[in-house]
Each structure stands twice: as C-alpha cells, then as structure tokens.
Amino acid sequence: MTSLQPPALITRTALPVRLTLVALAGLAAACAPVQPRATPASQSVPALATQEVAPTAAACPKELSAIARCLAGQDSAGAYYLIAMPTAWNQRLVLHAHGGPALGAPKPERAVEDLERWSIMVRAGYAWAGSTFRQGGVEVRAAAEDTERLRQIFVKHVAKPQRTVLHGQSWGASVAAKGAEMFQRTADGQRPYDAVLLTSGVLAGGTRSYDFRTDLRVVYQYLCNNHPRPTEAAYPLNIGLPRDVAMAQGDLQARLNECLALNKPAAERTPEQQRKVQTLVDVLRIPASSIQGHMNWATFHFRDVVQHRTGGASPFGNMGVVYKGSPDDAALNAGVQRYKADPQAVARFAEDTDPTGRIPVPVLTVKGVDDPTAFVELDAQFKATMEQGGSGARLVQTFTRHNTHSYLSDPTYPTLLTALLRWADEGVKPTPESIAQQCPANEAAFGKGCAFLPDYVPAPLVSRVYDRTRP
Template sequence: MMRSRCMSLAATALAVLLAGCAQLGGQPDPATSTGAADVPVFSPEAAATPMPCPADVLQQAPGTRCLSGRDSAGAFYLIALPAGWQPGQGDLVLHAHGGPSLGAPTLARTVEDLQRWAIMPRAGYAWAGSSFRQGGVAVRAAAEDTERLRQLFVQQVGAPRRTLLHGQSWGASVAAKAAETYTRDATGRRPYDAVLLTSGVLAGGSQAYQFRLDLRVVYQALCGNHPRPGEAAYPLWQGLPAGARMTQAELRSRVNDCLGLDQPAAQRTAEQRRKLDTLTQVIRIPASSVFSHLSWATWHFQDIAEHRSGGGSVFSNEGVRYTGSADDEALNAAVARYRADPAAVARFAADTDLTGRIPVPVLTVHGIDDPTAFVEMDDSFRRTMVAAGTAGHLVQTFTAHDTHSYLADPVYPALLDALQAWLSTGQAPTPQAVADRCEALAPRFGPGCRFQPGYRPPPLATRVPERTVGPK
C-alpha cells in the first residue's frame, strides 16, 4: 500500500514537472499540440559558401565568420558565427525579416538584414536569415523558408544549444506563424525554444492592412491623381490594375503634386497644407510615413489582389465613418466604398492570420509611437493568444521610441537575456525586469533603452475603424 502510494505521488510529481517543461517548450502542450509531428524534414542542402562578413558587422563583432548560399527552394541565406561560437554551447537567433519584399529574392537583402542586426553576433549569438524564396505577402511560404534554414544550419554548422526565433515587423507574423505551425518534430523536440517579436505586424493580414484602404480612398478623394482623371479606373483595393506598372518616382511625383511632401512645410501651398493635414488627421499617421504607406497600399495591394486572394477584395470600408477633417460629411460622401469578398478574406486570412497556439515563451517589444506598424496591433495579438489559451506564454514590452525598423542597441540583448532567463528558470520576466536588464546592459551596448513598463496598448479599433466583411 505504501509503495503504491509513493508511486502515485511520484507520478503526480512527474506530471507537474512535465507540465512545467511544456510551458518552456520541452514537452508537448495539450493546448497547442495535435499529438503528431508537424515539422517537415527537408532534403539536405548544398554546402554553404564562406564569404566575407560586412565590414560594419566585423567592426561590432570582430572575428565573426559568414556563410551564404541559395537553398533548394530558391531563397538566399546568410549565416554569421561570432568568434568562439560552438555547436551545443552557443545559441542561434533565427531571423525572419520585415517587408515583405516584392520581386525576386536577392542575397543583398540578407546582407542588409545582418548589417541591421549586427547586435546579435555582437552579443554572442549566431545569426541566420533567409531572403525567402519569393517576394510578396506570403506568410506561410516565408515561415517554411525560415524552418528550412534552421534545418540547414543544424546540418551544416551543428545544432545550437537553443534556437531563438526572431521576427521583425512583417517578419514577426512570419515568425509567429512558424512557431504555431512547427511545434515539434518526430522525436518530440521543439524546433524553437522561444520567440522574440519586434515592432510586429501582429493583427493578422485580414485586419492589419485595412487602414491602408482608408488611406487610398481618402487620398483619392482629396487628390484625385492615383489614378488620374482620364486613366483607367479600377477599385482601389487592387492597388494597381492587374499587370499595370508604375515606378516609385511616378507615384512620388503624384503625391508631391498634391501634398508637397518633399518640400519644407513653409514652402507648401495653402491647399497642399490643408490636404496633408486632413489626410494625417483622418488616417492618424504622421506626414513622414504617408508616402511609405501609400506605396504599400499600391504595390502590396496589387500583389494581394493578383496572387493572394483569388482576385477578390480582402478589404472593406463599408459603414466606416471617417472623422477628423474640416467637413466630415463632405469627405464621407466623396470616398469610394468597397465590400470585401468573404471567400477572398478567408483565403488571405488562412495564410496571414494567427491562431496564437504557440507552445513556447514569446516576448514582444514595440515602440509606442511606431509610425509603420501601429502599437495597437500588440493588443490584437494578446487577444489572439488569450483566445488560444496560451496567454501564459506571452510577455509584452513597450518603449517610448517613435521608430519602427530598429529601436536601440541595448534593447535587443536585454530581451534575449530575458528569454534565456525564462527558459532557464521557468519564470516569465516582468516588463520592469526587462527594463532593468536593459539599463544594466547600457554600459556595454550603449544608451537608448526607454522601456515603459506600465504601458498597455488600447485596442486596434480605437485607431482603425471596425468594418463589416462581405454581405450583411
């Protein structure tokens, strides 16, 4: 009887231990696992080629070695190994880049990524990044390319002690998609130990880009030159008509004619100032980001319409009331209205939206005044993970930065240190602990932490009007 009771207690203790490991990615988590291996096994790749590391990377991390190649799917990749890095002892940051880029993949893209993220090898991490095999708004394909690169790294360099999956901007949705899709291999191991999402586009494609349709219709109501009178009319959710070509310079010329963006504010005409003020107040973006968002609402929308949605609209502004202009009634009467195609939305959402079923620790950071990916998207992501039952895997942090592509050097080692401690102790970090760690690292990595531990983002609907999808 006593032996039986002891065995029962031991079994209970083991179950508790395994449950704790599940929170850290060591064992399958019932809330996030189907019970079957979901990591594909890719064929061995051709050997990577040694290449000179970019000079600025070597300046930050002397002795770093670089390897590059093109994988069997057509994606270019770049690997950076800091001095002294050894398999089984060193850790890997597996990077998913932002954008997305359009057009054919290039090695130059991965070189630029490594230059931006040279802080990773400087902090002692191996770094690997893929160009992805295709341009365009294709999240699942990019997630697959990222996992392929992880396996290539293991085959050709060696298995790291830990793999930390990092997604930046649009790449944050790629990394989150990879983390929820590839949760364990045939041996039961997690491919990724933890996930870092920075400045993330995390509201899902079906919601994250709706405000860019708002930008297109309000811009057209004010400016009337994209398209111009006399040019072929098309629904603005298409970005451009199928097969149409326009250069960045041509679009910039149109925007400057209407808004005077390339001129000092004092040199803009009264009409240009009025229209620019209306646009920025209604869409709630700074003037400095108008052209970038309008570009994405041109060429990314064209990519979505031609290649991702089956030709239907994934965007809608039915029932949206635009406010903030001098005459909201006139503005709302002037803007074009579009209804989303439910089948197109479902197709696009299946590729770009997230389930939140991520079985390992996830740490995010976002500048509160990010002009490119609104900080409110982090509230959407939190709600997604709450709905998936994985909110305990998520810690979100925020900074006072008003930039998107890069915050500050000490921010990222602090976040990685927090993930490492979480994995080692099983205790999730607090935002205050991350802020404190950043300040502790500032003497080594420089200033710029600016964490705001008490900040919580409002819902995305407070910034981007909610809308209906498909027939009422």
C-alpha cells in the first residue's frame, strides 16, 4: 500500500527518510516447539540464483557507514538489490520485502531508501538484504521470487547465516506471506526461512484488502463528479483508469483539491467542501489525511491490476454494499455507481495475492491500531486465514498504540526479532504480554518508542469494510 505518515500518538526520535521504532528482546511464556508439517515436493525452492554474479561493494547510507559494509547488484531478472553487513554481525539475516508497490521500472534508489528506513536492523546486529523487485505494480508472486533469489545470492556470494527471517512491510507483508508459502524447502531439505516477521501488513489478500478503495472511488464520484468529469469519456470506476487515459498524480491531486480542498486546513475549506470531506470520513471510516493516498491506489494501482494482472477485467466490485454514515444514506445508496467483480479476474487476482495460511515456520506480526493505510482489522482476517490453513499455532499477533503505517518506532522491531528468533531457536513461543514486557529494556539502546498493547484484539474486517456480494 502507498505509505502515509500522519503524526504518531507517541513521541519518536526523528531519523532522515523515516520515522523511528521499537527495539529488541521478547521472550517468556514457555511453549513446546511447533513441529512443521511435511512439505509437498512442489513447494521445494527452485535454484533461482545459479547464474547470478556476485554483488559489488557499494556505499552504505551515512548512518551505517561506520558500522557496516554494503554490497549492491542487479539480478538476472532485472531487480536491483542492496545488502548491509554489520561489522558486529550476529549471524542472522533479515530478508526484506518492501511495501508500496511502486509503479514503473525498478530503480536502485528504492533499495537505498528501504535500508535507510530499516537501518535499525543493521544497528541491532542483523545483516539486511532488500530487493527492488524486477517490476513495478501489484504482482505478489513475482516479488516473492525476487526476494528468494536475493536470499540465494546472499548465501552463495556473501555468507551463510545461521538464521534467516523473512520480513515483509505493508504490501510487502503479503509478499513475505506468499513467499513463505511458496518456498518451504531447499534442495537439501532445509527451510529457506526460519521465521517470518510481518509489519503493518496488508494481509487480507488482494480480493479483500482493497474493497474499501472501490467504495472510496464510487462515493467520491457521487459527491464530486470530477473523476472522470462529465465532459470526459465515462468508464467503469472499478478499472481505476482506462489504459489510454493520460493522468499524472498531480492531476488527480488537483481534482481532489478542487472538490475537497485537501490541501487546506479544515477551517479554510468551504462548508460544502468540508461536508464532502466529512462524508467520506464517516462513510469510508478513514481519516481525511489518507484520502489522497487511497485515491492514488484506487486510480493508478487499480489500472495496473486490471490491465496487467487480470486480463482487462476488474476483480473489484461493490454489489450488495449498504453505505452508512452520510447525511442521506438512502440518496447515497441510490446514487452511487455499482459494479460486479468479474469472477475470472477475482480468481486470477486471488491466486497471486491471497494468502492460504499454510506457513510452516513461526510468524509474528505487528500493527498500529490506528494505522490509516493498512487497517488493523486486516490482521483479524489474516488470523482466520492462518487458522483455516492449519498454521494458527504458528502465529502470534501484536498491536501498538501508533497511528502511523510506514514505521512505528526503533525499539519495536529488535524486540520482535529477538522474540521471534528465540521461538525459532528454542521453541519458546512468545505472547503479546511477554513482548510488551521485554520492549522497555531496549529503549536504552534504541530510544523511546515502546507502545505495545498486549490485550488488544482487532474486530473482524467486516466491522470496518462493508460486506458485499462476491462471485
């Protein structure tokens, strides 16, 4: 998902290019090790990196230059990657799947930005490796293949870690979850990933995670009628944008500001503009600060999905939705445009993006309860998926008192990694309570930012996103 960074609920130490986090430790609550299930041969890891050249030395971000060396390269599929090796390496690798996704051709700068944001991993002693992915756009399996290819490059040309943690952030959490399902055994029978860390994840699969963006598109058009304008050719809103329509993000932003004045404080909007903003907030249950980001996705990413992933048909629909919260719900429900998701498009999109819940290693998640981009209720759906897939015992979910998406706080992530790796190493399954208790011990090294809510349980996804008729 597109990153949005409204002010957090707790004070964080500012870092260039990113916010800060929460740190290291996390154990307690002894529990017997979970025995992985047998893995079908079809889930063996293909040798993706047999012909890959070795990475070359590269400059580390300034923050890491004194404590790490960096390596960079471009793999045979076209993805750029960056690796950071701390001088005091703890023999653990964090393999990173980034969020977004960006549209367009990959750029090496993306990997630099990711390492800058996640430098906490290296500062905590972990090697870090991140791929830009071979292409932009919403294709989960391809991104998972690129991530696994990078792991193989690391093992072949850099070092053999004692443990590998597959880390997915935001949309990258779906990449990591899918990758953990796809790649379960190497040729010699070993696990490619020892554990999975999913942070601020989009975890309900593409067929459910983006429903509210379809709703945003149709409610916005009902209120504003300028995307498209009456003077422009009409098209189904659930395709995002026709292939041949040239529109930049600046043009879309201008249309939103024309109708909603999102570029102005609420006090400077006209009463009509503020009424429309408030209607979107109340009906879609999103903050005003996230409307622009979600509309970008509902426009440009929806077009990417329809044109490049699902054969020209849309997997998005709003049939059966009963919208609530506007000044006149009857008029709204009668006036919004209705679309039926194409069954074949849904099936193709689900195959690529929807998790199955069949992950054979420990999985730990974290989510700010007021995340404006990846709703906390998505995690409730992921828990149900893991249970249905037979992996419920291998999942521990944690939640924090943050209202940010892209980064929570420096002490959060090392705390989670310590708990996760103890689970993988010793079979000591953590609990939300044990992780919350361990976090403050890491604030001395990584700064303030612990905000775990060990008793929090998210509501079902249908409590946040309208239920609808599905193919």
